[in-house]
Amino acid sequence: MPADFIDLVPDPEHPRDRLLLGIRHFEEPFLLTVSLSQGLGSSELWLDRGRAGKARLAEFQRVGDRVLFVVRNKHFRTSGDPAAVRAGQESFALSVMWSGPVLREENGAAVVDATGLVLADHDRVADHLAEKEQGEYTVDETRSLPLVADSRTGPAGTRLPALLTFRGPGRGAAVRSVAADPRALTLVQQLNLVRLPADPMPARRFHPGSGGYGIGYADHGHIGVRDTQVKVQPRFRVGPDSAPIVFRVDPAIPEPFRSAVIEGGNWWQEAFAATGLPGAYRVEAGGDDFDPYESGVNGVVWVHRAGRGWSLGQGLTDPRTGEILHARVRLGSQRVEQVRALGEALLAPYGRPDETERLAAVEELVLARLRHLAAHEIGHALGFMHNFASTTHSKPSVMDYPHARLRITDDGGIDLSAAYSSGLGPWDHFLVAHTYGQFADEPTALAQLRDEAARAGLHFISDEDAQGAHAAHADAVPWVTGGHALQALETMMRARRLALDGFSRGVLPPDRQTGELEERAALLHLLHRHEVTAVARLVGGVRYAYGLAGDNGTGAEAADASTQRRALARLAELLRAEQLALPEAVLSALTPPAIRYGRTDQYLDTEAGRIFDPFSAVRAGVTLVTEHLLEPARLNRVAWQHAADPEVPGVGDVVGALLAATWRRPDPVPADVPGGTAVQHTADWTLLNHLLTVLNDNTLHAQVRMELRSSLRQLAAELRQLGASHESGRPDDEEMRREAAELISGFLADPRSVRLDPLPRVPPGAPN
Known part of the structure; x- marks a missing residue:
């Protein structure tokens, strides 16, 4: 021994x-x-x-x-x-x-x-x-x-x-x-x-287009010979002489969720078998002696937290070779409640004649999400990165972030039966082949795999290039439902309208306090948030791929001008009162949280005491659009793209489109929109406050700041003229227009003399 x-x-x-x-x-x-x-x-x-x-x-x-x-x-x-x-x-x-x-x-x-x-x-x-x-x-x-x-x-x-x-x-x-x-x-x-292993595993060189994690080190012994940066692909040891990769699932996960986790985790078996490694991988239930902290054990751990949180997959790697020695996955149990809340808000099942069927659809929605979540997090533990461009593939990757795909039925219902895809996509098969395949001529075989993936249109974009304020790739947005972004937005807006119009106490289990109806209303009010992100990404958007200098490829290419203009026009429409106003079905159902309960960060803010605040809901809905279109890095990109190609919308076009739907709106708000004129006024002021706030950002290029100031100066002149002539088309707001003109002029003259409101808080929407 x-x-x-x-x-x-x-x-x-x-x-x-x-x-x-x-x-x-x-x-x-x-x-x-x-x-x-x-x-x-x-x-x-x-x-x-x-x-x-x-x-x-x-x-x-x-x-x-x-x-x-x-x-x-x-x-x-x-x-x-x-x-x-x-x-x-x-x-x-x-x-x-x-x-x-x-x-x-x-x-x-x-x-x-x-x-x-x-x-x-x-x-x-x-x-x-x-x-x-x-x-x-x-x-x-x-x-x-x-x-x-x-x-x-x-x-x-x-x-x-x-x-x-x-x-x-x-x-x-x-x-x-x-x-x-x-x-x-x-x-x-x-x-x-x-x-560390006494017999180090042969390292596989990392390629940035491979979809794997690249870990490494600087080897200063390479100075004067080759690049000092050494990056390798993390992977488990596999092959006929190696033990299978086994993930054991925490028995603390209750059924039927545990079986869903095991089923989803085992989706990867198909790819290992296709790569010539049948039996090399499996996921199984952990027994009473389950101990995820034991060295060498790959564990899937059930984690409870207060609030909305992320799940995680990690591997411990040999820094010399990238060999994954063991891995651990954390699955947040609150994901069950998040997905269930989404399903209940969409279907309003409680008290319906078909309540049993609707609740079964909600439960299957949860199980389908857990299968996908297990495959996703175990994929990280196997050495794979996110791919947020996979919604452009024939079938999305499990390494993407999925939002429930909603289908509108012929009779105007919402169908959740195919909300989450089942099984691996073609990119997932590529990941396993590129990471775990066994080859006689490894460099040639891996290059061939990458070429085949590129020819098949399996685009790959990850993390910083897809998430956050500075992400710019037009096709890589997390949590979207897939397909063309504009069409996906239309589908989600239809589902949002159906769910809001059908809102009732039936969105909440009957033993829950009615204050939680606010949380479900907020979920539906912002249901289109990820599609808004995707459509906004087209404005000033670019497309590019990861690779090496010796690979075939091109640099970053701007999204085409016509698509950018259509995206801008559609987003601007979302600032109209008809899109922002909550229906009477929602407003009449809401009550404040009961005593001993309170609002969480999942609720919309209120400035109406303990009562739901429709004005704050409107401001959040406006910010959902403006936080993307008025992001300084996007405005800088828009300015350059317009300078290179005048057909692409410029900064003035972005501001003009938003103003056309708000301050310059030519038509009256329909009478059947609840709070219609007040809703539109709120949208107008929220946009103006955001435009002035952006002017204070020191990352804007001088030309962008100049165009913003010019657009605002022109708006102020128009507002003064309309306020004086009584020919605005909206005769009830002359005083408001004069006040807005004074605010703009005062800010442009001396920003320190004007107090701007903080930008509205939009409740978090991820993870889903």
Whole structure:
């Protein structure tokens, strides 16, 4: 039997509060990882059960009668002869994280008291809490102790858990919402010391168009020979001589959700079999001894949190080769409630004659989402990145973020039966083939796979290029339903209107307090939010692909002018009162939260006391559009594209389209729109406030700022003229127009003299 990596040495005098270790492997690098097996439970703070921190490269060193615990930066290496290696090691600082005296020699090992080592905040929880503005926390060693009885060791590694209590002010809103006493946060940290494989797996070079994660390091031994940046593809070891990749699912997941997770996770079997690796991968239920923190175990962990939160798939990799040594997936249980709320809001099942059938459709919606979620997060753990361009494929990838695809039936109903796709898409098969395929001539075979994917139109765009204010790719938007963005928006707007017009107490289970109807109304009011993002991405949008300089390809190309103009016109229409006003079916159903209940961040804000505020709903609906079209980076792109091609809409066109639907609206608001004129006025002012706010942004190029100022100056002149002539077409708002003209002129003259309102808050819409 091989010896344990580290000895757990009994300590009869202090069996519970002192941890003795026997160290015999000095200057042997291993991986240091930190997990939390007792979490904090806040979606805002991410300190969850099952959390796995970033791996670091560590080793024990002995200096005289002391043992040092040393961490090195794994992102810097130097290959070559001993002199080159030494130069590399001495060029970058290492970090001594702990030091302790040798108590005695025993069985060829140096025995040390490692209590201080395991009671250190290796996951930097205190720093994380400070960054999240929760206050300054420190480990209180008087209320912390090593969990000696739960420590484990073996030939492959050692696990050292500790109960850590963080002492702090307890004033942060996030910690106050979840902790029993926010002044004392007690978590369980699992310190894992994992040995690197003695027989390193051959590395597969990372290609940016492969869809895989690229991990790596700078090898300064390459200087003068080739690129110092080395990036490899993370992957499990597979093949006839390797054990299968097995993910075990937390028995804490209740049925039928557990079976859905196993079913969805096993979708990847099809791709492994098609790649010539049948039996190389499976997902199965974990037994009573399920322990996701054990080294070598690939676990799918069920995590509970307060609030809307993300799920996560991670792998621990050998930094030399990218070999995934084990992986962990965190599935947030609140996803069940989020998807169920969406289904109930759309179908309003309660109290209907067909309630049973509608509720069955909602339940299947939840299970379909969990199947997809399991496949997605396990895909991350297998080494695959997001692909937010896959809605352009013949079938979307499970590595995309899916929103429920809604179908409008011939009789005007909403059909959820095919809301989420089942099984893998062609991109997912490519991912497995490119990452796990076995080839005699690997570079040639991988290049051929990429060429075939490109010819098949399997576009790949990930993360920063698809999400966030600076994302610009026209075809890569998370949470969209697929197809052409403009058509998808039309479908979602029809579904939104049907659901809002049919709104009733039936959207909520009968045993829930009526204040929650507001949350369901907000969900429907903003149902089109992701399609708005997709259509807005066409304005100033570009298309490009990832690759290497030696690959065939082109640079970034602007979306065509006609599409941009159609997208701009359609988004501007969403600022008309007919689109923004909530129907009477909604307004007449809402009540404030009952006593002992309150609004969460999923609700729309209210400035009407405890009562639902329709004005705030309108302002959020306007901001849904303007936060995209008036984003400074987009306006800068629009200005350049228009300068290069006058057919593409420019900054003045963007502002003009928005004003045409609001301040310059030529027709009266229909009489049947609830609060019609007031709704339109609210939209007008919300847009104007946003336009003036954007002028203060220092990232705008001078020409963009000049065009914005020119558009606003022209608007002010028009408003003065219309207010004086009484020929506005909307004769009820001359005073408002004069006031708006004064506001614009005052701001353009001296921005400091005008108080602008904060931009409205739009409740979070992801994850779905």
